[in-house]
Amino acid sequence: MNAGHNKSEGDVAKANGKEATLHQTILSEIEGRIVSGEWPPGFRLPFEVDLAEHYGCSRMTVNKVMTQLAKAGLVERHRKAGSFVTRPRAQSAVLELHDIEAEVKSLGLPYSYSLVSRKERPSNAKDRSLMELAGTTPMVELVAVHRAGSKPFCVEERRINAGVVPEALGTDFKVHAPGGWLIAQVPWSAAENRILAVAASAETARLLEQPKGSPCLVVERRTWSHAGPVTFVRLTYPGDSHTLVARFAPAS
Missing domain, CATH: 3.40.1410.10 (Chorismate lyase-like)
Structure with missing residues (x-):
């Protein structure tokens, strides 16, 4: 009984760890594509269900990533229409970060x-x-x-x-x-x-x-x-x- 119980807890921990790692991977990759300009302002991101299938994770993990990106001001989320890379706001000066x-x-x-x-x-x-x-x-x-x-x-x-x-x-x-x-x-x-x-x-x-x-x-x-x-x-x-x-x- 105890052995079975410990195995179950271990499986849960592994699953949680995998989700946490996937969360960071998805966040870093999407943030990188936006910051680099690969996904420009106004670009519609893949739907959450498609991202979940692509990364082999739950839709909840993708939803948490999109929520974090929205809080950072990188994406705008529109019900039914999807998520879009944020467009510059009026009166904001945009200059590249030159090297x-x-x-x-x-x-x-x-x-x-x-x-x-x-x-x-x-x-x-x-x-x-x-x-x-x-x-x-x-x-x-x-x-x-x-x-x-x-x-x-x-x-x-x-x-x-x-x-x-x-x-x-x-x-x-x-x-x-x-x-x-x-x-x-x-x-x-x-x-x-x-x-x-x-x-x-x-x-x-x-x-x-x-x-x-x-x-x-x-x-x-x-x-x-x-x-x-x-x-x-x-x-x-x-x-x-x-x-x-x-x-x-x-x-x-």
């Missing part, structure tokens, strides 16, 4: 990267304001310089929420820049860009090898995943050597 190395290489120049400083610390009031953090969390703060040929291309000042990306605590970022590393670690579900024109501070001017007070173009970016705020980054470019271009079409 700085790719930007430099597109100019036909060799790319290099150097880490200036790295700190691990608890989040402070400034972090909470910049990243909309609910409470105290471990942070990784970085300053780095990206170069195009022999000249500085931009200065990167970044804060990473290690509560959402704990792997950042074990990464020194001396070789690889954090931007691409973060995208590989945790797909972002939302992003916000702010564009500013500023005069270079003494430290920024030193890193950019420009006179103090030189005009600079600044991009401040925040990204989120379904787990919460991921990062805040401030990218400062010399104002005479960088242009931002946004292409758009009339609203339908």
